[in-house]
Amino acid sequence: MTDPLLDAKQLSMRYGATVALHPIDLSVGVGEFVAIVGVNGCGKSTLLRALAEVLPAAGKSGVVRLHGASHSSRDAARLRAFVPQRPDLAAEFTARAVVGLGRFASAPSTDAVERALHAVGLQGKGDRLVTTLSGGERQRVALARALAQLDGAERPILLLDEPFAGIDPAEVARVVTALRAVAARGAVLCSLHDPGLARCIAHRALVLREGRVVADGPAANILVPTVLTKAYGHAMEESKSWIVPSLLPEPAPFR
């Protein structure tokens, strides 16, 4: 692996007396699609927020380096984007306007906005108010904002917390295609509740339990019943009864 795109050292977080994340070292290189799985409250969101450097200063420790260096928040925003578990909007913006907000740290680009809307299948709904969109569509608007933020970045880093929440299977397939295209040039880390979907789309898996990494390696080796049974504290088994979306084999031509 070449120099890591994202390198975290001794990343930890505590809320008062509660330790949400024990010290974690993590390196992610070019071309990696990393799935973060684990039970509710195991620290997936905290880890992603720590990597995105959006956690409050109190209780946080550790260092995050992007492309081998520390950056100001504005410079970092040109290299990595983050979509939290619950995107929010306190104004009556159109979908296109929200996606355009992703260009805050970079030069405005209508082409980037249109490409991002197209990548998540919302090219026909850019002029709709976000408040009039469905939950899944709003989630895709948030993803498009992150894609627009990284449009033009040579080696983008995308951090996503439960990116497929509320999105129907066909659109999941479309979004996965867009994310794979980003991962092909940079790296994608996303938390997922569904280990089956994680195994379908990720190269590497990180299993968390009680704020600690209990397994880290190739998704095909990690996301198996024996490891997951320990991680979830519940018997897990292979199944062919779940229906999952067919995923396109090749990345879409998203730049």
Add this chain to the structure above:
Amino acid sequence: MLPRFFLLSLVLCCAALVRVALGPIGTDEGVRLVLGVPSADIAQLRVLSVVSAALVGAALGLSGLALQVLMRNPLASPFVLGISSGAGFGVACVLVLGALGAFSSRIFFGEAIGAILGAACTLGIVARLGRATDGQDTTALLLAGVILGSMFSAGTMLLEHLVPHGLRGDLLSWMSGRLPEIPNRAQLATLAVVTVLAWIVLARASKALDVSMLSDDEARSSGVALHALRRKLFWTGGVLAGVAVAYAGPIGFVGLVGPHIARRLLGPHHGLLVPGSALAGALLLVSADAVRQVLDLGSGRLPVGVVTALAGGPAFLWLLRRGSGR
């Protein structure tokens, strides 16, 4: 949206002309003033009154916008942070201390200084409480403002009983929200400078204000220095409201309704919302000032704060009913 912006500006100009035409010397004379028949002193006084109303309205409109963005709550207004009540308490303190002979008339600082000190104290306390929550918990700020406002209002009522009867009228008049009949040019200049500076501060931050409408995590990861932006909003909104209240007393609802009118007309982008809120605030107060010129209840003209409260109360309820404008 630009044509609507110019329409708003045009309506403000019309309202200003109407206000110049109206006044205690009679409408006919006022109209002659507009048509160019000079009566230098009266013309100057009325123009100053219009400028005074427009500046106070603009300051309140900008303050309301800053506080609404700060709290991510379209129902926030300068009054929510208790600034008006704090300023009122400051004035009451000055009047009581003056009545008790704490300082002579030569070194009497005046109501304006008391109002500014009261507003500054309120801001300081709310800011300190806000820091206790890392400045991120807008609900804590909101509650702190409401509670402080109630405490300062109670304090003002208490002090009202301590001032002599002659001063009690002044205090009550100021507390109703009134534009000075004869504007003080120095105070007006101060208000103008503060309003323009605040306008510039907010206009320069307009793109960051747009992004701050996203969730905090999204805004931060997009490159917005959210903590610094919120500190800027807090002090800009607070100082604007403090200066406006010091000049004209607590005038309700302009800071709340002004930004809403601007949003309805100009959309959610702060590039237009910042000047739009100032214009809408100015329009509201100039119009209210014009309305009070023609309302004669036999005991003199109403304080402009009464007019804005009578018109703004239903507007507030309407906003509340339509889901906080969202």
